[in-house]
Amino acid sequence: MELSLLRAQAHSPSYFSLLRGSSGQRPPVDFCIPCNPYFPTTEIFEYLGRNLETILKYYPSDADTITAELCSTMGFNPKTVAMGNGSTELITWIDHLLVRESLAIPIPTFGRWTDQPLETGKRVDMYPLLESRNFTLDVNDYVSFIRTRGSRVAVICNPNNPDGGYLPKHEVLRLLDQLIDLDLVIVDESFGDFVDAxxxxxxxxxxxxxxxxxxxxxLGKNFGLHGIRFGYMVANPALAGKVRDALPKWNLNSFAEVIVFLLKECMTEYRESLRRLNNDRRAMYQQLSTMPELSVYSSQGNFLLVKLPPGYDGVPLRDHLLAEHGVYVRECGNKLGTTSQFLRLVVRPQEDVRRLLIGMTQFLLGPFRHLLGQERGAEMGRSRSAHATTGATTATHAKAVRRADHRAYQVGRVRPNPALGAMTRKHPARDVRPAAGCPSWCDRPRSVGIAPDRVPRAPQAQCVARPSVRAPFVRAVAVAEVEDDHVAFPVDRIEREGADRPATEQLVLPQRAGDGLHLGSRVGEPIVAGREPEEPHEEERAGQERRCPA
Structure with missing residues (x-):
């Protein structure tokens, strides 16, 4: 894979550019471009294939005809809708026609909302969404910012891109009420169909x-058809008519027309695709949340924002995933309001997620393998030297790690490594207990001096706070070798207050989606979104290990 494509431009390269630079290799798995993987259905693609010659050969109908059919399906008045060749075309015309001097926008967000007004000489007032607040938009604070700056146009993306933050409907309406005196308030709901809150x-x-x-x-993001380039805006007839009159009469292509006229017959399949994608989002959120020191932000979009552990950068991880695993991710270093420590990962089916997790695990836990003596070279020597300064691993500790490795072999089908040692790293103990009124493992963690005795799970659905799960750091990690797409993390001696004996747990990546396991689950434990499973007794745990389908 030609990695220079990733550094040649500010925006991520297109999928076609990656295919041209792949030199005959298999196409990459796309975790970069937010797309619905379950729609259109196979039957729709077969229909398009059978009619490809007609679609390509003849002119489409004018935009008014296609818009009228879309409104008939969606339940809008055609006078309140304008369709564009992608939402970016509509952003461009809104800026030219309706934004006069200044625009306020929270960041990080979709880049065209900052770049387009700047390109036409407007003042862009950027309201920073704070990482310490999990990039949550505070309506009162945003309104105060707009008043202070004197902005005449305000924009929000809901859900926001790249973090997937969602502002409830009643809060959006309260924002609109408070900004009734502005020239324009824009709510970008490009990912709105993925919301299930x-x-x-x-x-x-x-x-x-x-x-x-x-x-x-x-429409392209929701329907999984980015290449068609179609989107629409809804406003009062005067605003919609002003934009519609400025657009070319034939600004939509024949593919867009065919899809719009198919929608009425395919809404059941489309709703099912959203249901499946939301299930994948919950599973992927839980799996990523168990990776040590990885911060994962809850999302209502079809993507998840993650922050890498301290000392890691997203650029080499992105390059590693693409070159070694054929996985293409979005590194956010060129997004205003974030750094290259952040990645946006598109929600995809579980077979693709396993490939992503294996690649991330290999990259993030690779230094541990050097310290554990699995690789040779100067870096291993430097690691051993640094390890010696912090205190050598005791024989008892090494023996416990070897027992954990043997257990990984029994359960996770990895090859035992008798020479496997352990790495000790000092890290402040902490807890991520929820604030008052929130369910288990929710937002707003408070340091209380101890570490949790289990990996945090996804929050309860009824919680209004927006959680960001950060898996606890484990004091000693023994990384076994990978075999048949299994990755095992024998974890020994989790830091706990008052713990006087090792507590060994097993983190396993399943081979099949139907195995009933996820990365970070205890052996044999089913995934149940939104609640904490009970801790099994030792005899039950042993029985579960024997039943593991690995």
Whole structure:
């Protein structure tokens, strides 16, 4: 894979560019471009294939005809809708026609909302979403910022990109009420169809009757058809008509027309695709949350934002995943408001996620293997020297690690390594107990001096706080060798207050999605989203190990 493509431009290279630079290798698994992997269905693609010659050969209908059909399916008045060749075309025309002098936008966010106004000489007032608040938008603080800066246009992306943060509908309406005096308030709901936090999350119906509100929606992201380039905006008839009159009469292509006219027949399949994707998002969130020191932000989009452990950079990880594992991820170093320590990972089916997890594990835990004597060279020597200064591993500790490695062999089908040692790293003990009123392992962690005795799970659905799970650091990690797509993490001596004996746990990546395990689950433990499983007794744990389908 030609890695220079990743450094040649500010924006991520297109999938076609990666294919051209792959030199005949298998296509990469795309964790970069947010796309619905379950729609269109195979039957829809077969229909498009059978009609490909007609679709390519003849002119499409004009935009008004296609817009009328979309409104018939979505339940909008055609006078309140304007369709564009992708949402980016609509952003461009909104900037040219409706943004006069200044625009306020929270960052990090979709880059065109900052770049487009700057390119036309507007002032862009950037409101920073704080990492310490998990990039959550505070409506009152944002309104105060807009008043202080004197911004005439305000934008929010809901869910936001790249973190997937979601502002509940009642909060969005409160924001619109407080900004009724602005020239324009834009709510970008490009990822709105992926929201499952509440039944009817969008505010497009409100935009149609308010004097200064535009709601933007993407069809390519939702329907898994980025290449068609179609999106639409909803506003009152005057605003929508002003944008619609400026657009070319034939700005939509024949593929867009065919898909729009198929939608009425395919809404059941489309809703099922959203359900499956939301299930994948919950599973992927839990799996990533168990990786040591990896911070994972809860999301209502079809992607997850993660922050790498201290000392790690996303650029070499991105290059490693693409070159060694054929996995393409979005490193966020060029997004305003984030650094290269952040990655945006698109939600994909479990077979693809396993490939991602194996690659991330190999990269993030690779230094441990040097310290454990599995590789040779100067780096191993430096690691041993540094290890010696912090205190050599005791014989008792090494014996415990070898027992953990043997257990990994029995359960996770990895080759035991008798020479496997252990690495001791000093790290402040901590707990991530929830604040008052929140469920187990929720947002707003407070340091209380002890480490949790189990890996934090995803929060309860009814919690209003937005969690960011950061897996606890384990004091000693023995990394076994990988065989048949299994990765085992024998974890010995988890830091606990008052612990006087080792507590060995087993983290295993399953071979098949139906195994009932996920990365970080205890052996044989089923995934149950939103609640903490009970800790099994020792005899039950032994029975579970024997039943492991590895």
């Amino acid at each position: 509440e039944p009817y999350p969008g505010v497009a119906g409100e935009a149609a009757v308010r004097p200064n509100v535009i709601v933007l929606r993407s």
